[in-house]
Amino acid sequence: MEVLPRDKGLLHMVPMTGGWRFVGEIDLSNADALRGVLATNPDSADLHLDLSDLTFIDVTGTATLVASAARLSGGGRSLVLHRPPNTLRRILEVCWAGEPCPGLSLADS
Amino acid sequence: MDDPLAHEALVYRDGTGYVTGLLPFLHAALARDEPVLVAVPPAGIDLLRDGLGGDAPAVRFVDMCGAGHNPTAILPAVLSVFADRHPGRRVTIVGEPIWAGRPAAAYSAAVQHEALINLAFAGRPATIVCPYDSSRLHPDAIADARRTHPVVVDGGTRRASPDYADPAAFAASCLHLPAAPPTAARFDLHGPGELAGLRGFVLARAIQAGLGHAAAADLRLAAHEVATNALAHAGGPVTVLCWPTEDTVVCEVRDQGRAGDRLLGRRPVGQLGRPDQHGRGLALANQLCDLVQIDVQPTGTTIRLHRGGTPPNAGAGTRATPG
Numbered sequence: 001m002e003v004l005p006r007d008k009g010l011l012h013m014v015p016m017t018g019g020w021r022f023v024g025e026i027d028l029s030n031a032d033a034l035r036g037v038l039a040t041n042p043d044s045a046d047l048h049l050d051l052s053d054l055t056f057i058d059v060t061g062t063a064t065l066v067a068s069a070a071r072l073s074g075g076g077r078s079l080v081l082h083r084p085p086n087t088l089r090r091i092l093e094v095c096w097a098g099e100p101c102p103g104l105s106l107a108d109s
Numbered sequence: 110m111d112d113p114l115a116h117e118a119l120v121y122r123d124g125t126g127y128v129t130g131l132l133p134f135l136h137a138a139l140a141r142d143e144p145v146l147v148a149v150p151p152a153g154i155d156l157l158r159d160g161l162g163g164d165a166p167a168v169r170f171v172d173m174c175g176a177g178h179n180p181t182a183i184l185p186a187v188l189s190v191f192a193d194r195h196p197g198r199r200v201t202i203v204g205e206p207i208w209a210g211r212p213a214a215a216y217s218a219a220v221q222h223e224a225l226i227n228l229a230f231a232g233r234p235a236t237i238v239c240p241y242d243s244s245r246l247h248p249d250a251i252a253d254a255r256r257t258h259p260v261v262v263d264g265g266t267r268r269a270s271p272d273y274a275d276p277a278a279f280a281a282s283c284l285h286l287p288a289a290p291p292t293a294a295r296f297d298l299h300g301p302g303e304l305a306g307l308r309g310f311v312l313a314r315a316i317q318a319g320l321g322h323a324a325a326a327d328l329r330l331a332a333h334e335v336a337t338n339a340l341a342h343a344g345g346p347v348t349v350l351c352w353p354t355e356d357t358v359v360c361e362v363r364d365q366g367r368a369g370d371r372l373l374g375r376r377p378v379g380q381l382g383r384p385d386q387h388g389r390g391l392a393l394a395n396q397l398c399d400l401v402q403i404d405v406q407p408t409g410t411t412i413r414l415h416r417g418g419t420p421p422n423a424g425a426g427t428r429a430t431p432g
């Protein structure tokens with residue numbers, strides 16, 4: 001089944017092998033829609049997100065990714081974030097300080 | 110039953126008074142094998158480290174001028190997070206949030222922090238001693254310490270403070286928030302779809318006022334997070350004002366809710382429920398800004414974010430425009 005690009009307001013989601021490339025911004029206006037898209041991924045492997053063209057993410061968006069990763073980890077899968085913006089790392093460091101984020105994996109490439 | 114919390118001000122006049130006032134207290138806590146945190150300016154750390162000698166490694170030292178630069182961050186990021194690391198145990202803390210030379214804009218937020226310690230630690234087994242340098246601080250600062258501490262130690266005498274004020278009422282009235290200038294730029298926020306516009310508004314105003322791009326982006330993210338919380342938790346219209354001061358840019362987010370939450374922005378992220386992003390956004394704002402002022406009133410909540418032009422550890426000169 002072909003997966004088509006989707007637009008969720010500020011965020012353009014382009015399908016790629018094993019997941020999505022995100023272009024644009026994630027905030028309260030599209031976090032719910034993002035959650036829905038991540039929940040319906042039918043694959044049984046790890047889910048990959050290329051975030052190199054994500055120009056803004058906030059605490060709400062990060063929480064959505066953390067929650068999606070936790071749900072995937074329940075099925076033995078991971079959410080792999082490729083080239084996340086520095087803001088995302090900083091938000092995880094400050095706002096999830098010391099808390100485990102099961103299923104979440106950050107990759108520099 | 111006695112309250113397990115002891116929150117005391119120690120009035121000292123010089124280095125000798127500092128050391129003789131605090132060392133016996135620290136030695137006794139260490140002898141009881143209690144976790145001990147000393148969060149004071151660097152000069153105090155040096156004095157106490159020397160005085161403790163071989164016991165110093167058992168104490169956790171934090172530079173209050175750095176970690177407590179923004180007074181609103183002290184409870185969530187320094188004091189409560191330390192206590193939470195030792196559940197079920199009495200902790201001993203020396204915290205000096207008010208020192209001579211503290212910028213005036215931060216002073217009243219530091220007084221509010223002192224008042225809120227009484228609420229944040231109520232019922233918890235903790236001994237918190239806050240030194241006040243009476244030879245260098247304005248007498249008003251000592252008077253405020255007597256309002257925010259149930260017990261004051263002065264000249265070797267420990268006594269209940271007759272001036273101690275109800276902490277919730279005092280925290281709601283002690284913040285000094287001069288009126289926004291009439292020239293402040295205004296953005297009215299009605300829903301999540303306008304958050305991107307708000308981010309552009311704050312970034313443009315901050316850069317226009319002379320902030321470097323990194324500092325302006327920090328203020329943008331902080332304002333966005335506080336406004337997001339206001340939309341999600343307060344309901345109703347959210348008003349954002351932005352204006353430059355001599356050396357900072359101020360962004361004010363005003364809503365009409367959250368009146369009951371006295372410890373808004375003061376809880377460490379570890380105390381927040383999983384789905385609760387409310388406190389997380391404020392935790393981020395606390396780290397992104399030089400000063401966060403949180404004024405919770407029955408009619409609504411006002412949060413002011415202050416960001417200076419130069420990051421604390423940046424050596425570069427001022428950059429008027431990006432790139």
